[in-house]
Every structure is written in structure tokens, then in C-alpha cells.
Amino acid sequence: MTPPPRRERVTVVANEQIGPYTLLRTTRGEVDPGVPGQFFMLEAPGRILPRPMSLCLVPTGELAFLIDPIGPGTQAICALQPGESLQVLGPLGNGFRLDVEQPLLVGGGIGIAPLPFTSQALARRNGGTPPPAVLGFRSAHHAEAAALVPNAEVCIEPTYVTALIPAGLDVLACGPEPMLEAVRAQCPGSQLAWEAPMACGYGACYGCAVEIDGELKRLCIEGPVLAA
Amino acid sequence: MTPPPRRERVTVVANEQIGPYTLLRTTRGEVDPGVPGQFFMLEAPGRILPRPMSLCLVPTGELAFLIDPIGPGTQAICALQPGESLQVLGPLGNGFRLDVEQPLLVGGGIGIAPLPFTSQALARRNGGTPPPAVLGFRSAHHAEAAALVPNAEVCIEPTYVTALIPAGLDVLACGPEPMLEAVRAQCPGSQLAWEAPMACGYGACYGCAVEIDGELKRLCIEGPVLAA
Amino acid sequence: MILNASGCLDALTAPNVAAALDCFVTKTVTPLPRGGNPPTRIAETPVGMLNSIGLANPGIDEFLRVNLPELAALGLRLWVSVGGFSAEEYAASCALLDAWPEVEALELNLSCPNVEEAAESAAAIVAACRAATTKPLWAKLSPANWDIAGSARAVEAAGADGLSLINTIRGLAIDARTNRPVLSLATGGLSGPALKPIALAAVFQCRRVSQLPIVGMGGVRTGRDAFELLAAGATHVAVGTTLFADPGAPGRIRAELQVELERNGFTTSAEASGIAHAPARA
Amino acid sequence: MILNASGCLDALTAPNVAAALDCFVTKTVTPLPRGGNPPTRIAETPVGMLNSIGLANPGIDEFLRVNLPELAALGLRLWVSVGGFSAEEYAASCALLDAWPEVEALELNLSCPNVEEAAESAAAIVAACRAATTKPLWAKLSPANWDIAGSARAVEAAGADGLSLINTIRGLAIDARTNRPVLSLATGGLSGPALKPIALAAVFQCRRVSQLPIVGMGGVRTGRDAFELLAAGATHVAVGTTLFADPGAPGRIRAELQVELERNGFTTSAEASGIAHAPARA
Numbered sequence A, B: 001m002t003p004p005p006r007r008e009r010v011t012v013v014a015n016e017q018i019g020p021y022t023l024l025r026t027t028r029g030e031v032d033p034g035v036p037g038q039f040f041m042l043e044a045p046g047r048i049l050p051r052p053m054s055l056c057l058v059p060t061g062e063l064a065f066l067i068d069p070i071g072p073g074t075q076a077i078c079a080l081q082p083g084e085s086l087q088v089l090g091p092l093g094n095g096f097r098l099d100v101e102q103p104l105l106v107g108g109g110i111g112i113a114p115l116p117f118t119s120q121a122l123a124r125r126n127g128g129t130p131p132p133a134v135l136g137f138r139s140a141h142h143a144e145a146a147a148l149v150p151n152a153e154v155c156i157e158p159t160y161v162t163a164l165i166p167a168g169l170d171v172l173a174c175g176p177e178p179m180l181e182a183v184r185a186q187c188p189g190s191q192l193a194w195e196a197p198m199a200c201g202y203g204a205c206y207g208c209a210v211e212i213d214g215e216l217k218r219l220c221i222e223g224p225v226l227a228a
Numbered sequence C, D: 001m002i003l004n005a006s007g008c009l010d011a012l013t014a015p016n017v018a019a020a021l022d023c024f025v026t027k028t029v030t031p032l033p034r035g036g037n038p039p040t041r042i043a044e045t046p047v048g049m050l051n052s053i054g055l056a057n058p059g060i061d062e063f064l065r066v067n068l069p070e071l072a073a074l075g076l077r078l079w080v081s082v083g084g085f086s087a088e089e090y091a092a093s094c095a096l097l098d099a100w101p102e103v104e105a106l107e108l109n110l111s112c113p114n115v116e117e118a119a120e121s122a123a124a125i126v127a128a129c130r131a132a133t134t135k136p137l138w139a140k141l142s143p144a145n146w147d148i149a150g151s152a153r154a155v156e157a158a159g160a161d162g163l164s165l166i167n168t169i170r171g172l173a174i175d176a177r178t179n180r181p182v183l184s185l186a187t188g189g190l191s192g193p194a195l196k197p198i199a200l201a202a203v204f205q206c207r208r209v210s211q212l213p214i215v216g217m218g219g220v221r222t223g224r225d226a227f228e229l230l231a232a233g234a235t236h237v238a239v240g241t242t243l244f245a246d247p248g249a250p251g252r253i254r255a256e257l258q259v260e261l262e263r264n265g266f267t268t269s270a271e272a273s274g275i276a277h278a279p280a281r282a
């Protein structure tokens, strides 16, 4: 049984532009940052439903989310200014297993969002050395966000990130569906963080169903990180 | 045929508290202030429908509305701050006939809203001397708005304004329905400005129907000022 | 083509607003005059407005004698919305209107209070009217219908030339002060933003089963809203509640729609009609 | 009593949320297991959300074997929502559930896709279930019904012990990018704020014709919303879509409702039930 979801009102501390993305830093309050790859439901002001967001960084006393303003919900969140507040619910779902031998972080586009936190957590397990990462972006502008991930090799389309993945490493990946499908095919045993539209994030709505092991299951409960 | 309704975006110049009411002053733009007793439909930010408001004052280059924040629409309008803008549509409906011999303005509560403009217009027809006015309010706090009407005698409940109306004058009245009914009974021939919920203000919705001469008619077209 | 929704504009009191439309639709006319429901007739909710106008209208005879000549003098394209309380009543009005060349088409308001909305009886009304006039008949359906596509098929079979989708759905608002219904008759028709997803579903489902032209309406505020109704399968769009807040809506929405069409690679509304039915792009 | 709306909470994944309710209602259980509809299953509109979950559920046998014992172990008051595609299917599930003392009542989801919503067949389902169980039966009706009061009367006559009002109404959203429906099956059920005036009307109209207890639901976000449903005639209130954004809603709404009751001079929900039907105060 999942731990009870915890919801808390946090205050925006900073709203920083990183390429086309927004890094939204909020107070942490009593919120447990959880495990990298877990996510939070963020209130989207003026909208009916909250939006799922990976935790990107955990500055002291803060939470930081990297957000691509692609639609009404993410735009409303990115419009929040320092001093304004929002509800966050989490941590939710299952994050990355960090007990791997030779981690490689793989990220595509806004899918790099959980990787800075993941890199830090893995570094802490490895005497401070961050794991290698390979990141793919649509443009140099998007690739500005790569600065958030230490020890990263970056490629820009038309080169795909899968071209940068050496064999034999333990892949932890997050990115658009076609990228994850390619990684799954190329790297059996990797851990993949998937996306689906979510209304609740805690198993209440069955809206996030995706096919897992041939059955429609709730990604917010079974995932978002699934074994390839 | 009524002249075509004109709609324009105006900007809030000032938002002043007068007792429990708000005097909202906006730029005038190309808006015709019309005749006292006519009204405007004011956009209520965040609401579906605009709200009917009498024009209270016409400072140079401005429009001024006196508003009682009694519900969601009026509260949204009163929350507008200088620099913010709103749509106004008007002038609408039929105002007061000003060609009267011995005018007396009668107002109750927020019903005094059109009287400052009416007083000015009548004064202009009378060598600058404003007409007498009698105004009734629920409390001394509400009565602060009486300062907007020159040459006014003021009473506060339990005294009713009808007790202050001498016989034989040409009454121009605006106020709550019970007050207007009492004035109608007491002063045949008076001009009364009525209220009704309105969705459009220009004859499109039939929402503002009230009984006039035994038939349900649109107050926004036939009124709001009706002969007693 | 951009029309007004029936009951949401009086061309005689706002001729300039009507002139900005491609075609003006009258408020529903019934055989006998109706004063309409007692006030309070309108209420606002955060998601739309409620009305309980109660089909206030002068009745068909007075309408033909006074209103129709005045409307005709405005030189507008003109549809008349017809209501009644039995198939015979609808048909009688249609027969009278048939004589007026100024009237381009008739919209049958099949969602009057007291008129059953079951597919059968909507079809019976259309059939009766079909026999009474050669003018194009647009069947206006209610969303309070488990099987609106079935109704669409039934009225098509009965001879309708087009569908008008949708009328209001019943709603109620409680007064914050009195805790009583705001409207004097308690319930009224909900229109505005809340109707938009409901209207899109109705248009989409009817387009699936019928190739009749469709006037889509319900919560249209912007050119994008109009575009989405077209995408769902409408061929024309009507604007109702938005006219109350913005009498300039017809011109504004037409301009916004043109921008939206071009942004999506279309030149005309006709090209965009039904595109949401195409299989998803890869 | 504050309940969750069926399908809007899984007590097994969020037991603490369920524990804050007076009574937990399961997602609708059908005779056979259903994976549900293909994704995308949810969409958001400015006035509410759309869902096309498609009654995903393990089927009654697995439900009785696995889920029900787990739910029973939570020690909640428990209603089971029953669905099916014929009166016999509903009745068969009711007969199986009749044996479980942990189940306090059964809610019949009479607005399943593919199940006709006509008053007759809703009543036929209720009658069949009535014969199959002695447990209280709550008939859940759809607002896509021209005469919901008639349906209420019909299910009451057929033996229903209460009404659950209302289920979602069909809606559609167009994706801004693809101009195709967001939901894979195009249409889905609209819930949330847009339903509130529609739910108030349904509750008000059914209360007029029936004294059955009513669970009111549709767009409840605050204690005032709950209070208004009570005023319209509900005896209990259920919270659906709001649970997704705010799992703390049951406790918050209960507290807000208590404040609202007291502000209006009441101590209990029961006292406020139906007050909107009283003649207007002078």
C-alpha cells in the first residue's frame, strides 16, 4: 500500500528561465522530496486538475521543478511569481532504483527534469562522483537545460541520444515516448520513466492507464518508472 | 429604434471608497455619457455577464460609477485597480426627462448613484443652481455617499425618505423597489428609475422583463426610467 | 456562416449587431402570444448563465403582421425559429411562414418546455412541418438526450434539411442570500461556457451518423471555439450568450476564426468542417 | 453524510482519503472484468474534466475474491456500485453481493455506456435488482434525460431506496495541436464545475416528486456547494472530481459545510435538506 498522499501549500521562491523551460523553486515546508523519479501533482492556478511534475532539484529548504510550458496547465504554473503559492501533492509513484552498478542517465528534452536530482542521489552513493549522462535536445536553445545535469554529453537533433548510449551500462532514462521505446529496444534492463495524462496521481481516477505487461494499469501507481 | 450600442475598453483611473460603496473612475475614451438615468453594462472580470450601472458623475475626460459590492459581479468590478481596464457598453435605455418645472431628486441607498450626474445636468439648465434632493440611507456609514449630491437633505432609517418629500414637486427617484413603490403611491407623475437583473442591457435577452402597464416588457428598452 | 442563437438577439432593437451576422435567427415564435415567465428570469453561475424567459413572443399572427415586415425591411438573411406544443401547432406556423419569401429557412425548436424530446416525437414534429412547407427545416435538438445521434437520424428521416445543435440544458442556481432558487420557476436553461464540451460531443456524434449540415452552438466565445465546432462537424456556427456581454462578437469571432483557419492551413470554414473525424495523424 | 462519487477514489491505494469519508463507494463493478478504454482517457476543459475510463474493473468474481475482503479490512462503511449491460447482469451481481454483510448498500449505475437510460429500462433494472437483494438500492441517474423526475418516480416505484444524482454528461474536447478529439474514444463524461447547476436542477426536480433520500453530486468543491445540494433536496453529498485535485477535500468540505450550516441557523445537514423548496421569505 502506497503511503498516504501528502498535500501542502508551498510558496514560489524563484522563477528562472532556462532555455525554453522554467525552473520553479518553491519553499519545501514539510514536504518529503522522496526518491528521484517520483513526482508531485502541482496545482495549476485557474485549472480544474493539477499537473504531474518530476522533482528536478532539492536546493536546501526548497523544491525545484523544471517545466516546459506546452499548454494551459504548465503555462499557468510557469506564470507563478515569487511570493505566490501553490498546492503540491507528493511524492507519488515509484522512482528510480539507485542500487545499480554502472548508472548512465539518459534524457530527452523536458525529460531531463528528474535527472539533476537523480544525478545528485547517485553521486552521494558514489563518493560524490556524479554518473555520466547523455542528453538529447531539439535545439541549442533547449539544450541550455543540460547545464543542470553534471557530467553530461549533449546531442542535438538530427543526432538522437540513443546514438550516445554505450553498451553494458545501467540506463535510467526519461524522455518522450519514441525515445523511451528506442532505449527499451536498445538497452534491456534499463529503467524508464514514462508519462501519461494524470488527473489525480494517486490511483483514484484510472485516467493514467498504460499497457504494462499486456494489461492496462495505472502508471501513477505502477510507475512512472518501469523496468524495460 | 434605439441607437446602436457602443462598446469600448476604458481604463480605471481611480478606485475610491465612499462609505461602503466604491466610486470607480475610468477614462472616457469615445464613450458618450448620455443622459442622466441611462446606464452602462460594465464588464465584470471573470464573470460571464456584464453588470448594469448608472453613470454617477462625468469628471472631465472620465466616467464615474458608484458601486455597491453586493455580489460576485459588483465585487469583481470594485476590485479593479488603477491601470486595469474593462469594457463598457452604453449609454443604454431611457434616462430622466430633465424638462421639468420644479425638480426634486429622491434617492435611497445605492439608488443615489445616478443622482449626482442628474443634479449637474439640471443645474446646468437652471443657471447653475442644483435642484433640491432628499436621500435616505440604512446607516450613517452608507450616508457618506450623500456628499456626492449637492443641496441634499439626508435621513437615516428608521426615518424613510418619503417622509421628506414635499407635495407638488417633480420627483426624479432612484432606489430600492419598496421605496419606488412608496414614491409612486405618494407622487403621481414622478419619474422612477427601476432595476432588474439584466444580461445584455440592449434588448437581446428578454431577461429584464418587468410588468409595465400590465404587460411584461423589457426594462432595458422601455426604462430604466418609467413614469409613475 | 455565423448566426445568432435563437433568443439571443433582437434585430429590431440592435440592427447593427444583426447586420454583422451572415444570417439572423428570430426568437422562437409560438402560435399564441406568450408574455413569458415571471421575473426573475436570468441568473449567472460561474460556468454559464441560466434563463427562464419562457418563450416570450408576440405569437405567430402578430409576428407576421408587425415583426416580420420590420425584420424584412432590415434586409437581413432571415431564419424564423418555430415552437409549439404539438406537431400540429408547429406545422400550422410553418404553413403560415411558407408564404413569406423573405424567410430563408425555419428552425424547429424541438426542445421547448412541455414538448417531449424523445426521438419519435421530434421526428413526428419534423414530419408534420415537412408536409406544411417547402422551406429548409433545421431541427434544433436538446442535449438532455441519451441518444442524440438517434434523434438526428430520426429527424433526418422525417425530412429535416439541417440540424441545430444544441439548445440549453436544465440547470438551477441557489441565491446566496435567500437559499431559494434565483429563478422564479426554479430551473432554467444553462448556456455559455459549460455547454461547449457538451455541444462538441453532440455535433461530433450527429456528424458521425448524418451528413446534414449542422449549425453548432453552445458556449462559443472565440474564433477557436467556432473552429472546434467546425472540426467536430458543424458547417455553421451560432453565437448566443456571448452576444450579451459582447455585441461586437459576430465580427470579432469571424475575424478570429479566419486567423484560426489560416493557422491550420485552411481558407474556408467548409474545409475545416469535420476534420476532427479524420484518423489521427502519425 | 459525505461520500465519494463512484469511480473517483480507490480506497485501497488511498485508505486515508477514504477514512475521511462517512462512507466509501466503490468504482462500478461489472459482471466481467474490463480493462477499460484505451488511453487517452482523460481531458481537461475550462469548465470540467472529461473521462472515458470505460468502467475499468476486475469483474464481480475477482472483486468478491480479492478487493472486497481488502476493502472490508479497512473497516469503512461500504457501498458497492453495480453496473451491467442488461437487467439480468445487474441482478446477478446484486444477488452475489447480498451475501456480504460488510456491504451496506448497492448503488446501481444506470448510466453505463450501452445501457439505455429511458425511464422504463432504468426501472426494469431496479425491479430486477430489488428481487435479488434486500440491501438498500440507490439508483444513479444521468442528466441526459429530458424527464429525470419521471425516471426518479419510475425507479422509486420499482423499489429503489434512494437516488444518486447525477452521473456525468457526455462531452468532447478537441486537442489544440492535432484538432482531433483528445480522448481516444472521442467523447467522455463531463464532470466538475460545469455539472453543478445541472446537478442542482436534477436534485431539485427529483425532490419535488419523490421523498427518497438523495445523494447529490456534481461539481462539489466547497462546503457552500454541498450546502446548496442539500438545499435543493439532497440528504447526502458526494465528492468526485475535486478529490483528484484535493485528496483532503472530504475533511475540508465537511468543516466548511458545518460553518455554512451554522451561518444559516442550522445544526445538522438534515435540517437544511430541501430548504430551497420552501416558499420565498417575505
Ligand SMILES: Cc1cc2nc3c(=O)[nH]c(=O)nc-3n(C[C@H](O)[C@H](O)[C@H](O)COP(=O)(O)OP(=O)(O)OC[C@H]3O[C@@H](n4cnc5c(N)ncnc54)[C@H](O)[C@@H]3O)c2cc1C
Residues within 6 Å of the ligand: A039, A051, A052, A053, A054, A055, A065, A066, A067, A068, A069, A070, A071, A072, A073, A074, A075, A110, A113, A114, A194, A195, A196, A197, A198, A224, D175, D176, D177, D178
Ligand atoms: C510522472 C510525470 C512527470 C512529469 N514531469 C514533468 C516535468 O518535470 N516537467 C514538465 O514540464 N512536464 C512533466 N510532465 C508532463 C506534464 O505533466 C504535462 O506536460 C502537462 O500535464 C501538460 O499540461 P498542459 O495543460 O500544460 O498541456 P495539455 O493541454 O494537457 O497538453 C498539451 C499537449 O501535450 C500533450 N500532452 C499532455 N500531457 C502529456 C503527457 N503527459 N505526455 C505526452 N503528451 C502530453 C497533449 O495531448 C497536448 O497535445 C510529467 C508527466 C508525468 C506523467
Ligand SMILES: Cc1cc2nc3c(=O)[nH]c(=O)nc-3n(C[C@H](O)[C@H](O)[C@H](O)COP(=O)(O)OP(=O)(O)OC[C@H]3O[C@@H](n4cnc5c(N)ncnc54)[C@H](O)[C@@H]3O)c2cc1C
Residues within 6 Å of the ligand: B039, B051, B052, B053, B054, B055, B065, B066, B067, B068, B069, B070, B071, B072, B073, B074, B075, B110, B113, B114, B194, B195, B196, B197, B198, B224, C175, C176, C177, C178
Ligand atoms: C439600470 C440599472 C442601473 C444600476 N445602477 C447601479 C449603480 O449605479 N450602482 C450599483 O451598485 N448598482 C447598480 N445596479 C444594480 C447592479 O446592477 C446589481 O447590484 C448587480 O448587477 C449585482 O450583481 P452581483 O453579481 O454583484 O450580485 P448578484 O449575485 O447578481 O446579486 C446579489 C443579490 O442582489 C440581488 N440582485 C441582483 N441584481 C439585482 C437588482 N438589479 N435589483 C435588486 N436586487 C438584485 C440578487 O437577487 C442577490 O440576492 C443597477 C441596476 C440596473 C438594472
Ligand SMILES: Cc1cc2nc3c(=O)[nH]c(=O)nc-3n(C[C@H](O)[C@H](O)[C@H](O)COP(=O)(O)O)c2cc1C
Residues within 6 Å of the ligand: B205, B206, B207, C005, C006, C007, C008, C027, C028, C051, C053, C055, C081, C109, C140, C166, C167, C168, C189, C190, C191, C192, C193, C195, C217, C218, C219, C220, C238, C239, C240, C241, C242
Ligand atoms: C436568454 C436566452 C434565450 C433563449 N431563447 C431561445 C429560444 O427562444 N429558442 C431557442 O431555440 N433557443 C433559445 N435559447 C438557446 C440558444 O439559442 C442556444 O441554443 C443556447 O443558448 C446555447 O448557445 P450559447 O451557449 O452560445 O448561448 C436561448 C438562450 C438564452 C441564453
Ligand SMILES: Cc1cc2nc3c(=O)[nH]c(=O)nc-3n(C[C@H](O)[C@H](O)[C@H](O)COP(=O)(O)O)c2cc1C
Residues within 6 Å of the ligand: A205, A206, A207, D005, D006, D007, D008, D027, D028, D051, D053, D055, D081, D109, D140, D166, D167, D168, D189, D190, D191, D192, D193, D195, D217, D218, D219, D220, D238, D239, D240, D241, D242
Ligand atoms: C474519472 C471518473 C470515473 C468515474 N467512474 C464512475 C463509475 O465507475 N461509476 C459511476 O457511477 N460514476 C462514475 N463517475 C461519475 C462520478 O461518480 C460522478 O457522478 C460525477 O463525476 C459527478 O461528480 P463530480 O462533478 O463531483 O465529479 C466517474 C467520474 C469520473 C470523473
Ligand code: FES
Residues within 6 Å of the ligand: A197, A198, A199, A200, A201, A202, A203, A204, A205, A206, A207, A208, A209, A218, A219, A220, A221
Ligand atoms: S492519475 Fe489518477 S489513477 Fe493514475
Ligand code: FES
Residues within 6 Å of the ligand: B197, B198, B199, B200, B201, B202, B203, B204, B205, B206, B207, B208, B209, B218, B219, B220, B221
Ligand atoms: S437586459 Fe437583455 S433584454 Fe433587457
